[in-house]
Amino acid sequence: MAEEIVNTGRPADNDNALYGLIRRLLRNKAAVFGLVIIVLMFLCALFAPMLATYDFAKQDLPSMLQPPSKAHIFGTDEFGRDIYSRIVYGSRVSLEVGFLAVGISLLAGLLLGSIAGYYGRTLDSVICALIDIALAFPMTLLAIAIIAILGPGLFNVCLAIALSSWGSFARIVRGQFLSLKNQEFIEAAKILGYSDVRIIFRHILPNSLAPLVVLTTLEVPKAIIVEATLSFLGLGIQPPLPSWGSIMSSGRSFLFDAPWITVFPGVMIILVVMGFNLFGDALRDTLDPRLRN
Amino acid sequence: MGKARGFLRVPVFGSLMLIVFLGIVGMMFMGPPTIAAEKKVIVQAMDRDPDILDTIKAAWYSDALIYLHDRLVSRDYNFRYRPGLATSWDVSKDGLVWTFHLRQGVTFHDGTPFTAKDVKWTIDTIKDPKTASPFAGDLKAIDKVKIVDDYTVQMFLKYPFPNLLFNLSNTASGIQKAGCYDKYGDDYGIKVVIGTGPFMFKEWVRGDRIVLVKNPNYHWGPEWMSNQGPPLFDELVIRTIPEESSRIMELVTGGVHVLRDVPPLQVDKLKNNPEINIFTEQSTKLGYLAYACDKKPFDNVLVRRAINHAIDRDTIVKYIFNGHATPAYGYLPPALKDEYLAESEKLGYKYDPARAKALLAEAGFSKGFETTLSAENDSTSKRLAEVLQAQLADVGIKTKIQLYDSASYVAMLKAGQQDLFIRLYSWPNADILDWFLLSSQFPYPNHSRWRDPKTDELINSAATAPTWEERAQRYKEVQRHLIEQAVWCPIYIPDMMLAVRKEVINFKIHPWMIQYSDGIDIKTK
């Protein structure tokens, strides 16, 4: 059975619990595997120029559409560009989009969720309704519609993904606020005369960290997949910028004779998304199995 | 306790539901069992679905319209104008009155006879401003149409127009049945299409396919065809498959028999496929890089010439088109034997990056400049854009590529947002220059935004020349002027390539369109 983190309301008391948590996490094989993949991806993005064997934009027309070989381990695309190098650099874009989109989502969710949970009543009902509606739309469809309005491009993609996923964050934050705001240490803080803002930032939010971290870990892979889908449809990252989705999009026309352009970025996405999912699931199980529902 | 048993049923119930559902779906869509061996069907793949199957109202003409309708004038394998629904024609001395003698014994698909009133109705409806036909401008030379008798029609022109034969042999001039709009209303062009052509309309599943069946009563095929009677096979299906790779895969697996516009990169692989034959011909297409000539710095002729010198056409032909194209220096394709300016290459601008940089410096851009490069997002244009980007960068011009699908590309050009952009035209007549470069066509389709009185003067003089020869001469002057002014940067003339499966017999390539009724047939298994 998982130990519960005893909530005394003071962040400092949680430190020992934190070390215990990390130890337990590392004992979970799936978590470690997932974490390794995530770290590898970060390293890949960070050290892309060193890991890539060619310049991702360099055209080498005489070598176009070559299958995987010693010179080009993932083959070349229709401009003779090395797919492996493009995938390595693509990790940067995919990560960037993933975290930027989820970051905006998190902030929006935090803002709206805390307002709803803390102030309650009408504000809560209105925001709750908004959340329900936001969650009623499927993420891909909503993102596509938002791109329809804003037009394609990296930042618009992040915005579109953020607008489709803020609901889950808001819901969790709201839930946390609702359950925490009536606890003793909050009452105490109010009596002591602390301002609302201070209470929110120094007492409630830090204690809501756990489910938010889990959700972030699980939303990033969703963002990566939605970005890939948007780019594939021509609504996302525009060429020649390499994102895993845009590489597959340009490979679309050559599925017939150069399927490797489409296969390898897809495999990369599967690996990375698996990593985040494994780690996120393990994190959730370790922090509080009740979070499953 | 009774409740528990209920839920054992869920997986069973679910499976039953699925089986029933699939059964219903299957029965609905399998239709009556087709005896495939006996019905001969040829399938052609296209990349887009038409908006409407009506030659008068369409902005984009589906191939189906060529086979559903006949035209007054036909074009043979040498691009010569021959009788179609009109058996002969005379032109008055001043070139202003054309008399067409119509073929007798022709019937529409609904059994009614074809007569002069149908010709008059068709042309009047095209020209009627209320119809808003995109083809109206092409027939503006016609002032009015007069019915002399059931089989004779006279057209009175506002000015001599030898090109009238070209326009009357176009898909858009398919002769329609008088009054079909009144009879069928909004259904016409969607659920009903009536013509006199070798194929009849059967059905149109929007976004998926158009099905045509042979017209068994057809016996008025043009005399230059080997077969003047009905087509030799039963059905022609034109399928809409937007994905390029899917079209090719369908061809390879036999789901599709005919593919127009084979992407140049796939040609060689398909040539090696024993089940597929490739037919090649010189096309009447021209691919070019264009400028918004009223925007800086493209309003400076030195800049336009510099860009012409910056483009390495040979590399493009070799790697983007795998050698299946010819470099272009002029404004018309050489296939237009009469009108093409033979000295285009000599007078044009050769690849010379040093000269390009010198010209740019002379124009005040020694450090180059930044601009946008727009293109459509099909595989060829995308790749061409990226190669051009690299070549322009070599002379200091930094470009940002913007890709569009065909509809939004047009919208963008109409809105005038372009700077540098890639275009490909496909048109077998010199009047394409009128279309694109007359100032009256500004801002669209004159998307080069070129307004030049001298160009207007030369083109108008050519378009109204009294004879065909005079016309050809004057169009050569037009081309000379355009080359000198470097209005465009012509790049390539692609080969016309068709891929046809070996089951299709007697396939011949025609400079304009596949002539399915001319003896083409298909072997059934």
Next chain:
Amino acid sequence: MSHLLPPMKATGVVIMLRYFARRMTFLVLTLLGMTIIIFSMLHLAPGDPIDLIVGPNVTPEVRENIRHQYGLDRPLVIQYFGFMRSLLHGDLGESIIQHKPVSELIAERFFVTLELSITALVISFLIAIPIGIKAALKRNTITDYALMAVSLIGISMPTFWFGLMLLYIVAFKLRLFPISGYGTWKHLVLPALTIGITDAALVARMVRSSMLEVVRQDYIRTARSKGLAERVVINRHALRNALIPIITLLGLRIGWVVGGSVVVEIVFARPGLGRLMVDSILARDYPVVQGTMIVLTTCIILGNLFADVLYAIVDPRIKLR
């Protein structure tokens, strides 16, 4: 299915009705909210809304005419009411590119998407339920790990990529099914499998969790201690309670399945609503985009409601709320 419901007493009926009333109110509010959002999208877009409705190639006079005709010069609230009025009459506007009523364009393709979505959903649950149950019953064994590993791969795949792989391997290389198109049941198989299998990956996990929850409960232990055979315990008690929350899942997955069919229709060239929407976005044909959005989300919301109703019928505990 009457033996599922306890004998209906008057109070039972009242509670049921109250539940339905609550759900219906929620439904109406969600639909309204959705229309407000879609309506405001037009005005949130950068640029003049007129450009989105009529396209860029009209003269200023025509522009002003259309502006007046569409009431875009009136206050937003009034515009919204006008919009809703047209909507309730079935008028979704006219396509800029094709000059046909949007509702006509949608009607032509509605069934194509409906067919795909329903088939995919059915396939998904048919695959997921047995797998999830099996994995739960064989918890922490090789079977469980293997099944969950496969499911993990399934949820980590972009749907369009899986579709492309199926297309290339099954349709092109193996020639078992058509590559693209619409018409026979054969054309439905690969698209439906693409969505069905990827959805099943997620649903299987949920079935497994639900099953595990239930199996841990006290009443299961009671049944076991009574000496009942394991199979009876599972089939009579565990299954039913585990499957109840899965039915709500049906409602949740409808949204995902419809979203997935957008991409799958493009990969397999099916002439459905999803493809219409994406093509219209690329062509800047805004009235069609708006119309398809409204139709698709209405169907999703209705689908959610259907699942909720199903849940209410099936779970007797709802009445106690």
